[in-house]
Amino acid sequence: MTDSFYRRALSFTNARLWQLVHIDVLLMGSLLLLIGGGLFILYSASGQDVAMVERQVFRLVIGLLICVALAQLPPKYMRRASPALFIFITVLLVGVLLFGVGAKGAQRWLALPGGLRFQPSEIMKIVMPMMIAWYFSDRQLPPNFKQILAVLGLIVLPVLMIAKQPDLGTALLVAVSGIFVLFLAGLGWRYILGAAALAPIAGYALWQFMHDYQRQRVLTFLNPESDPLGSGWNIIQSKTAIGSGGLYGKGFLQGTQAQLDFLPESHTDFIIAVLAEEFGMLGCGVLILAYLLVIARGLYIAAYAEDNYARLLAGSLTLTFFVYMFVNIGMVSGILPVVGVPLPLVSYGGTSIITIMATFGILMSIQTHKRAR
């Protein structure tokens, strides 16, 4: 009997035990796979800086704790808190515009007592889909035109404030997270096709709204060779790193672009280029597969969630996570402009790890708080 207890307790397939602690084994497993691989790449990308890897591990542990903590919170409480959270964070965004601190001409943080800093726009990536999902939770789907307009209104205000900081990357991700809810809620295909047709006009409007350095990024993206030592340097060097890696890569710690510092931001936004150089297309394929595992589990949770709120929120958070990855790899490999989006869970850096792990805490909560049928 004791023997059988241990066997059951130790078994990862013991669904009931994990249900009890509200951890989704498949999601957690694929996340740990991704995180482990990420640390491995970071060790190389940081120039074998063990201290840096340790700091990253520390952040990931905090992130995992937050993930597990949020997983204990039933979705219905989240739903109820959504509008208040949304208003609170929106007010904070106003605060950022008024009293924010930052660097390089961008105001992104609120200073907290004790020297801590806090980035409300980061939280908005979660709160935005919560708000829109809440909006649809007691309305019949698919949304009608009036509801669509209302939702767009909810999206536009915070997005504009974030874009004004300016932080185009986060603004786009926040907007996308809201729009994904709309899409999952059944937004009519004619609206989607109409929006696609209007995109060029929107693009022009966006251009007018951009800061010089943001325009420069777009121009550099369109023709990196125009300024090879200036703003084109990053993208040229990252493409060189990726391309020279070939099919199988140069080997762990053998990437000349990364190890000899030709690759800028190699441990943060451009970390995928280190992987691509040292492990080739094969390594990138494995990493993308790990992402797809996480995303597949997330979309499964969304599809079989208990109510509209949970479905819409889970689906949107998962898709936003995918967009995160896609934008990062896209920009590093030169098919998207450089917008400063880190590779989720792999890039070195604080805030995004916490919010992304919080995202997966919500997904686990949604999956593990379903009433037994």
Next chain:
Amino acid sequence: MSRRHQNFRNYRQEQRLTQQRVLAAVVFVLLMAIVLMARLFYLQVIEHDLYQTKANDNRVMLVTEPPPRGLIYDRNGLVLADNRPIHSLTVIPERVESFPKLKQMLSGIIDISDDEWEDFDERRKEYRRPYQSLTLKSQLTDEEWAKVSVDLYKLDGVQVEAQLTRYYPYGEAFAHAVGYVGRITTKDLETVDKLAYQGALFIGKTGVEGFYEKTLFGEAGLSKVEVNARGRIMSELERQNPTPGKDLHLYLDARLQQYAYDLLGDYTGSVVAIDPTTGGILALVSKPGYDPNLFVRGISVNDYATLRQSKKLPLFNRALRGGYPPASTIKPFMGLAGLEYGFSSWTERYFAKGYYQINPNGRRYRDWKRTGHGWINLERSIIESVDTYYYQLANKMGITPIHNFLTRFGFGQTNLLDLNGESGGLLPSNEWKKAKYKEPWYPGDSVNVGIGQGFMVATPVQIASATSALASKGHYFYPRMTQLVGDEPAEFADGLGDEHDIVLKDQRNWDRMIDAMRKVVTDPHGTARRLQGTDYEIAGKTGTGQVFSLQEDQEYDADALEKRLHDHALFIGFAPARNPKISVFAIFENGGSSSKPADLTKALFDAYLHDDYPARYDYLKGDKND
């Protein structure tokens, strides 16, 4: 949730709607993932070679290591140009936090002049490989070296580096022959392989150093190194060691060179000694010289100005570029020309008055001897240096035969095989005068050329090599400095290094002319009779070159003239006359009488032929006992 709506809602249908959308999202995600993989495939497989090359271009750099420069030896194995280890204070600018701070710290340790700092700052701004050290102060004294070494740990980016510098142990007497190396200028880099000279400290500028630059330099070592994005060398990938430059063994005899230089005394002038059996230059003196060591690491502005402004023109290589009237030293060649073309013979007699006139009432071309020489022949015209004989001979011949004949002896052209910067002098001709003055050639022009004056200008090297050709009876070698390059005999383009024969219509004329030149010394009336009393035979010819023209009846009065207007004193000679081992040309500028160069030549003959130099030259003996 409002109960009112609940009745109309179909939750299952709404769930199905969202599930359909999730399915659409799955398709979207997969499509986008395929886009990413396609992009990676494009970069990593299709364009792989391009980026592989780019990555290698990024990280691989070529760094050169300068080879040790070949040494230059004299004929007895004495080192004339040496490599010496020195210690220099160098700085890697990338490692220096603040230059004002460094300047302040260094000022407490050793003296670095403002000039040195200025120079350093200038070179720091030029393009160079990052992390390459720059010399701040070269040639530290042992004391300075010790002082800096103690504090080196405090000075980031500063180091003491051992380098090889060029050193010329015997200084100014050799400067015009051996030449010097100097700092590499941008102009120099246009003519050499830039990569090879990266890291080299100097390049051959003049003399043998300049001509044999490629040989002496050797081949730079090349290493392929891996650098990081900031240019710092991380590792060496491949290495090709430098090939040291080849040593040169010159014909030059250091003792003869120094002796000749000293014998010129306070006069400016030139001495060129040639071995007629090889064409090898035994001495190539231009006085005054200068200390070539001044140029090796860059000469200071003050030192250079002093050299440039000196009235004695120490930087001017008289031996190669000095244009002098050959004066009476031309007479043996002129006599041979007359014989060659049938304008004179050994037997024909000529009455030499105190002057010569082309026309009965024309200008009087004066002989150096006012009373004239009376009845003379060709031989006596050489012995007594009869001017009027050559006036009439030249007038009879006209310029074209003279030009053609003297050309065969190297006048009017460059002859040196292995020194740059030689001047061709001037051997006038009809065409030349027409082009230059738009005037025809007048008989009077020939008359002046007949005694090596007028338009004719020759360099010491030219006259010396023509003398050498005469000494060897036309069995002639072009003059050259270098005997051996490494262990191999020096080779020259187009077989120029080989002997060639100047063939006369009557080859016996060589012996007759040499005999006449021998009698210049032995004859009681010979102009060089003061050289009598040797146990070997000397053949020679004196000359005094007019620096300015005297009016027709004006008397030359040396005492009344400023020294700079005194006649140049010249002498050509070779010995032993019947089997010459050395031929010499010497000129004392404004020396007045040809006794000075004649005495000098005899002293050189004595020393060279008997290997008997004054004891004070023992330090130049070399270690080869041959």
